[in-house]
Amino acid sequence: MFECALIQGELFRKLIASVQDLVQDGNFMCDANGISLQGMDSSHVALVALALKKEGFVEYRCDRDVTLGINFANLAKMLKCMGAKDRLSIRAQDEGDSASFVFESEDSSRVSNFELKLMQIDQEQLGVPETQYKAVIRMPSSEFQRICKDLSAIGDTVSISVTKEAVKFSVGGDIGSGDMSLRQSESGDVDGDDSEKVMIELEEPVQQNFALRYLNNFTKATALSKTVTLSLGTDMPLVTEYKMDNLGSIRYYLAPKIDEE
């Protein structure tokens, strides 16, 4: 028997929405420590990895590891039936072929129960090595979203280049070209929220190209966290991470476009 509950069911809905555009279905791997999920997009260029820690749940019980094969579009349909302030409980029998999603309004005056049929999904769990990245940038997630969205009006590939002082997003296309540079925030900045800052940790300057189309997919997760962390290396995937207080994180990996000139 697996059972967990979240005070903010809405959070879970946003998580599923953030995964859905990239992968059709995937296995929720539930164990004593929490829930994880991994999936690649259909073209095998991007990977999304979700890790939810049991500490983020108001209730968590996992007698025995279970794998829940989920079609995200179908789950999303059910989650649309959840109220904005609803508490969410997820339950699954050890040998069942469905999972139950219960939505409860704050005063429990409305209780909804949905049963989602599970799927059998063959999918190797990819080990993502904990690598040392050459550059790690933390910035407001909304700013990253805006940059990706705006630049995709100009072209479809962004070049991200990082120096100690700044991170530069450049794009080129038929109508012209453009770049946006974000300077590392002054460490002495006392005023303003810390989440508004741009922080750069650099071991070595990097420059890599990425398909904006995927980055724009990633920014579906903007609602989940005020900040986003971009980790870059040379000829290795970009990692875009959104950390949720307590609950864990959602990470997106995107292979760089290797210059074809």
Place this chain on the structure above:
Amino acid sequence: MFECALIQGELFRKLIASVQDLVQDGNFMCDANGISLQGMDSSHVALVALALKKEGFVEYRCDRDVTLGINFANLAKMLKCMGAKDRLSIRAQDEGDSASFVFESEDSSRVSNFELKLMQIDQEQLGVPETQYKAVIRMPSSEFQRICKDLSAIGDTVSISVTKEAVKFSVGGDIGSGDMSLRQSESGDVDGDDSEKVMIELEEPVQQNFALRYLNNFTKATALSKTVTLSLGTDMPLVTEYKMDNLGSIRYYLAPKIDEE
């Protein structure tokens, strides 16, 4: 070399947005006094004329007259990348085939540079004669916007008739008809902003019909000025003018619909 800078880049973005719906591309004529632009809509019914005085810029330098052929949709894409509070600089080499648009956030922590490819646009500059209009109405621009929008739900042609006392906007359609009359504000009105007033200067009563579809296009400029001035004559174009403090104005000309009954 042409170079100018605006403290409120946002203003320029709104200007381009106000032009864009009507004309696809046009020539920015830059000379020692400022920038002007003219263009007709594709059906040659409406004309937009922009005039920006150099006094409105925080920096202005024009060694030699230049013509910048701009595709407004493409420029708008780049201007979307500008922050709300950004300062805007525009630069063009005398013989270049592109113009550069630089956006700088207030604290300069974000600097963006976009290069827009210029076009070769053949277009005669139309001389718009300074005519004496029979009626000139000044009213809050938001009110004019609301009237045009609301009336277009009833029909597609508005009749504007002006007397000394009031201006009347009438519309008719399948579902019925309606009209909205605005009385000239009392000159003795001490309370309230002057921009809230309706002022009518009349030489002779006028009545003309106009296509609401264009008027609704014109009201994209509402954000640029608190007031709008409508100038009418008989069988001559309506002029809809939005004046910006210091910077100049945007004017729209619309030929009347001649009754075909």
Place this chain on the structure above:
DNA sequence: GGAGCAGTAG
């Protein structure tokens, strides 16, 4: 001015 929805296009 932004977000959500619906309608369209791929």
Place this chain on the structure above:
DNA sequence: CTACTGCTCC
């Protein structure tokens, strides 16, 4: 069936 864009409501 899904993803984007335009529109309308907030």
